[in-house]
Amino acid sequence: MPTISKRGEQMPASPIRKLVPYAEAAKKKGTKVFHLNIGQPDIETPKQVLDAVRHSDFKILEYSHSAGNESYRRKLVTYYERFGIELNHEQIIITTGGSEAIMFAFMACLDAGDEVLVPEPFYANYNGFAAEAGVTVTTITSSIETGFALPAMEEFEKAITPRTKALMICNPNNPTGYLYSREELEVLKELCLKYNLYLFSDEAYREFCYIGDHFSAMNLVGLEQHVILMDTISKRYSACGGRIGALVTKNQEVLDAIMKFAQARLSPPSFAQIAGEAAVDLPLNYFWEIKAEYLNRRDLLVNMLNKIPGVFCPNPGGAFYAIARLPIDNSDKFCQWLLESFEYEGKTLMLAPATGFYASPGLGLNEVRLAYVINTDDIRQAMICLEKALEIYPDRTEVAMEAMIASR
Amino acid sequence: MPTISKRGEQMPASPIRKLVPYAEAAKKKGTKVFHLNIGQPDIETPKQVLDAVRHSDFKILEYSHSAGNESYRRKLVTYYERFGIELNHEQIIITTGGSEAIMFAFMACLDAGDEVLVPEPFYANYNGFAAEAGVTVTTITSSIETGFALPAMEEFEKAITPRTKALMICNPNNPTGYLYSREELEVLKELCLKYNLYLFSDEAYREFCYIGDHFSAMNLVGLEQHVILMDTISKRYSACGGRIGALVTKNQEVLDAIMKFAQARLSPPSFAQIAGEAAVDLPLNYFWEIKAEYLNRRDLLVNMLNKIPGVFCPNPGGAFYAIARLPIDNSDKFCQWLLESFEYEGKTLMLAPATGFYASPGLGLNEVRLAYVINTDDIRQAMICLEKALEIYPDRTEVAMEAMIASR
Structure with missing residues (x-):
């Protein structure tokens, strides 16, 4: 049997999609999953x-x-x-x-x-x-x-x-x-x-x-x-x-x-x-409406994140993503745990571990990316889930919070 | 100014598309061009x-x-x-x-x-x-x-x-x-x-x-x-x-x-x-109708080609292409000449020089590819054009014909 190429071996797997089987398993159990992990907007195509x-x-x-x-x-x-x-x-x-x-x-x-x-x-x-x-x-x-x-x-x-x-x-x-x-x-x-x-x-x-x-x-x-x-x-x-x-x-x-x-x-x-x-022929107010919606979501998301003890999220100036620092040991592990071992009132959330966005080893271990592509009601519920999750996550660490306080 | 990559330099240009400017110029002069050069069928999408x-x-x-x-x-x-x-x-x-x-x-x-x-x-x-x-x-x-x-x-x-x-x-x-x-x-x-x-x-x-x-x-x-x-x-x-x-x-x-x-x-x-x-849900007779049409075209094309003095075209068993050997010195030059310097009753044809389909240098110089993606009326007219063109092409050569006769 011929072997695949070195290029095929070395090609990196998508850091986000590797969590998909865990999300599917959570849904099969009946858990509602809030998807903050991918850049697929919920906004209707015009x-x-x-x-x-x-x-x-x-x-x-x-x-x-x-x-x-x-x-x-x-x-x-x-x-x-x-x-x-x-x-x-x-x-x-x-x-x-x-x-x-x-x-x-x-x-x-x-x-x-x-x-x-x-x-x-x-x-x-x-x-x-x-x-x-x-x-x-x-x-x-x-x-x-x-x-x-x-x-x-x-x-x-x-x-x-x-x-x-x-x-x-x-x-x-x-x-x-x-x-x-x-x-x-x-x-x-x-x-x-x-x-x-x-x-x-x-x-x-x-x-x-x-x-x-x-x-x-x-x-x-x-x-x-x-x-x-x-x-x-x-x-x-x-x-x-x-x-x-x-x-x-x-x-x-x-x-x-x-x-x-x-x-x-x-x-x-x-x-x-x-x-x-x-x-290209859409009226310009198309973007104003969409931007107003994303701005509401951003403000809600970032405010709620920064109120969670130990969490820090800078306010992003554009797009529909934010990176937050969490009081966790390992974002890959934490994101998997959210899907595999956690639910609050039958709900959990899917986040993108930030490790996948860094090339330098060890960076992003206490950071996650959140895409605010779900509506404000869902963002609110997802942030409550995240707060509850961080309260009981077994490998919570305060290092991130201390670093954050020191840096302020 | 930064330079492009060696890969960008070495990337081969499409051997067919390089004739497009000549076809456009021919059309601007008012010449009707029969397109036998590309695999874009004229059959309607179901x-x-x-x-x-x-x-x-x-x-x-x-x-x-x-x-x-x-x-x-x-x-x-x-x-x-x-x-x-x-x-x-x-x-x-x-x-x-x-x-x-x-x-x-x-x-x-x-x-x-x-x-x-x-x-x-x-x-x-x-x-x-x-x-x-x-x-x-x-x-x-x-x-x-x-x-x-x-x-x-x-x-x-x-x-x-x-x-x-x-x-x-x-x-x-x-x-x-x-x-x-x-x-x-x-x-x-x-x-x-x-x-x-x-x-x-x-x-x-x-x-x-x-x-x-x-x-x-x-x-x-x-x-x-x-x-x-x-x-x-x-x-x-x-x-x-x-x-x-x-x-x-x-x-x-x-x-x-x-x-x-x-x-x-x-x-x-x-x-x-x-x-x-x-x-996938199309009835199977969809293919029978399309195949019947392509078969008619193939038979007409191949028959007419083989009746032109000095031309040889084997009968293809599938797809909608044929390669014909013509009594010409250089297929790139001939295909360009057809567009640039020839017309018969206001018409000409566009062919794909076969040189672009060979990696070995020198091969395909007396061959062209014809895609029978136009209707039988147009094929008939195009083949008449080709016959007339070969009669007056200034760099006609009989080598191909002799080789063909020898090989039969």
Whole structure:
């Protein structure tokens, strides 16, 4: 029997999905599980976005252009204009989800053995794409004490090696919810120019900012040839299953290379391109309503978390995630225990252990990520569960709380 | 400005798409172009397949399971049963097109530097996926004189090296239309067992066989742990834009590895999974009607080709492609000339130069691939154009014709 590849062996398993069997077992026992573990919003996909697909009348479900339908790309030009990003439609390549945009950037810009430098904690699937591309993710650590602000320029400089080819951020951030400021992006620009690096900017959550406007890496003057924007309709329009994203850059050489990868896989999905194109026509108050809802959830979640003894959660500026420090020994163990051995009034909650978001061993052991993608009633009940759970968790530790008090 | 990766530089451009600008220019001049160059069928997608999506009533376009909807995978179990392939739904992973199935197999089974051995001419995008995975495509040559039958076992054995990890076939074949027999598959089995190789079997055109039944690699007794089936709904239901395929294997270790790659990219497209699931319920006479149409087209195309002086085209047993030998010096040049410098009564045709389907330099220079995805009226007109074109092509050569006559 032939063996699988080393790459297949070394490919990291999803740190979130490994808990799924425990959640399924809990549900089988009749326990209600509040899912704060994944970024699948409960917000309905806008009706006019789904209707655009349902009312379509083509007769052949054809391949689209490998870069996506030209009409959709032209429409996206108007979308980006709202953020002061001036583009032509040939600078936009429609991808199969934001995932493929990340993969294409890794493939076209980095060779096997090259390094991409990312502040940790970071979106765990970057590891997977890096493993596929043979690329190494190197990290500098951002701290819960600063709310996961960008580490200082010197930290980056210490971590940059001759193999470093790109810096990468997710802004606003998954998993921390941190919203990078214009000043922080200027620091990244300085680094990219000084060390001749690409800046990969994953802006999946652009619209979901609660403490000010989003500043896109695409608006960094003088960095146009370095910036590659990874985008997606998944979170913006609650359309995760569409698998439609975009890679945007003004670097023609990168566009030309990526088109070759895009042609090899023929085309992005046709149905959801129709959805994506219709979504650009949504009235702007669509986002105001969604943002108001997420803001309510964030405020409730963060307030309730910080009232639980021993818990600390910085207030995230964007996206719909928060990372909280808990008085626990091991977040993987604790999250499994929540599903396997705990219930309060027939309910429990599913969280994402933060260990999966760090590359540095030992970090994230007392942190969890919470996605506020469930309604406020459910968040309230879930936080009561969490408080009760921490009261009786057998391996509770006060180290985290003491560290938190000391840091305040 | 940072440079693109070596991988990005070396990634092959699509051999077909590079002619697209010439076709566009021809159309701008008002010339009618018959597209025999790509595998986009003109057959309508079955109404009930499109209606399943149009009549769907979910409210949130959610991520599906990373392996695809369980209901769809269970339905596919019944689809494969029709071909005597016994599976459970956990042996099926829904992919984003057949393309992703190929990519997943390369990633999970082969490491950078490993070799996959393919009879040439072969589907050109295998080169692209191999470049992404750092894998080398090695080839043995099949010949137009035998209609592109499987080369002899000794030819394979000469080409197998210590780095060879897999054999790969497309059955029935793109680009040749050749339908491999059960006996030929047994030869591949013997090779796989002797050299401990995977057998990657791309069966995108399974239903389109005109000279007998299809024998799937999945039915090779004793090779269960070696076979990986790559499949797609694209051609079967004229649903290329859905981007829904499947990877099927009974090798649990491979399935486990591939699930990690599948989880990293989250899920396959949700809309078209609904379409794929509905397609399994189509009555069997759907395929009879489509096959009857393709058979008419094949017979017309091959007959007309073989009546053109100096042209030879073996009769393909399946799929909807044929490779013809023409009395020309260089197929790339000739195909460009057809678009750039030729028209007959305001019409011309677009063909795929066969050079793009060979890895061995110099092969395919006097061959083209024709996809019979246009109706018989158009095929007739296109063949008249081709005959007229060959009469006046300035770099016509009789070498091919002489070789053909000698070989008969």
